Amino acid sequence: MDGSVMVTGGAGYIGSHAVLALLDAGYRVVVIDNLVTGFDWAVDRRADFVPMAVEDPGVARVIAAHDVRAILHFAGSVVVPESVADPLKYYRNNTAASRSLIETAVAGGVRHFIFSSTAATYGIPETVPVAEGDPTVPINPYGMSKLMTEAMLRDVAAAHSMNFAALRYFNVAGADPDGRAGQSTAGATHLIKVAVEAALGKRASVGVFGTDFATPDGTGVRDYIHVTDLAAAHVHALEKLVAAPTESHILNAGYGKGFSVLQVLDAVDRVTNRTIARVIQGRRAGDPDALIADNAAILRTLPWRPRHDDLDGIVRDALAWERQLAERGL
Structure with a gap:
């Protein structure tokens, strides 16, 4: 692909790993991030970095100056309980800001758009594993804000010369195996992040929220995907969009297997x-009770295959990153 790829939220957890994957694959990358939750030091120095919000009018100038042909959109708010307490924040930061970015992308001639969506679009699934064609009935503003953006992208792709891929993430965990990036957000709520913090003495304990689920050990079961595998899926999705510019895709990003909180x-x-x-x-x-991806569609659509789908390996990578943060005093 000629031109460059813009990564929004590229100073955050998943975005910074996607930046690494793109750079390692030979793409030119420009990152925009308002650094509300991201860190400028998390952006690989091979990428250009512009501190800016996605709804800033200056995004149009960045697209033009860097000849942006594709956007990977990670910027947004992601804490489910906060979305219930402050829904308007999520409709502003996720839905309204995405609308502004999509409009700027269309005006700037961007042809390909990859969106960071979520399994929260399904709400409480009727069947497990859950597939892309199953009902999408979000039970919180976070999931709804993402589902609304998916709808906008479908409509825009039908009306303009832009295709898209929306990847519905399951539980993202781990860190770059080479120690170049990881989850650095203070007060994170992700179970594996919380658990390795506790293991290093950063927390006194780990909360187990419920032991009466309809699962083998009574605790909730989730599909944990290594962040490096997820980043690779974005690169494959971009290649697919470029190769077939009239096709768009909504795909689950998970391993198709689950582990309980106690496991x-x-x-x-x-x-x-x-x-x-x-x-x-x-x-x-x-x-x-359980949220597990039916990942048949992504395996069928993309040449992506998980390389880090080992729970202990995910934990080891997360732990190594947590130790690195501790050495930095973070």
Whole structure:
């Protein structure tokens, strides 16, 4: 592909890994990020970096100056409970900001758009594993804000010369195996991040929210995908969009297998050779018993194949990054 790729939110957790994957594949990359939750030091120095929000009018100038032909859009707010408490923030940061970015992209002649969507678009699925054609009934503003953006992209692709891929992420975890990037957000709520923090003494314990789910051990089951595999999926999706410019895709990004909360904590105990304190708490409203991807469509559509689908390996990479943060005093 001629020109460059713009990555929004490229100073954040998943975005910074996508930047690495693109650069390693030989793409020219420009990152925009307002650094509200991201870190400028997380952007690989091979990429150009512009501190800017996606709804800033200056994005049009960045697209023109860098000859942007494709956008990978990660910028947005991602904490589900916060979205319930402050829904307008999520409709502003996710839906309205995405609308502004898409409009700027169309005006700037951008031909390909990859969107960071979520399994939260399904709400509480009727069947597990859940497939792309299953009902999308979000139960929180976060999931709805993402689903609304998917709808905008479908409509825009039908009306303009732009195709898109929306990847519905399941539970993203781990860190770059080479130690170049990882999850650095303070106060993160992701289970594996929280657990490795506890293993290193950054937290006193890990909360287990509910032990009465309809699962083998009573705790919630989730599909954990290594962030490096997820980043690779974005590169493959971009290649697919470029090769078939009239086709768009909505694809689950997961491994098609799940682990319970207790299984994850057992893995952290195993990898760290210590026992994390577990505090049993009540179930959180809206938590499904299990959320596992039917990933047949992504395996059929893209040449993507998981390379890091080992729970202990995911934990080891997350732990190595957490130790690196501790050495930096972060």
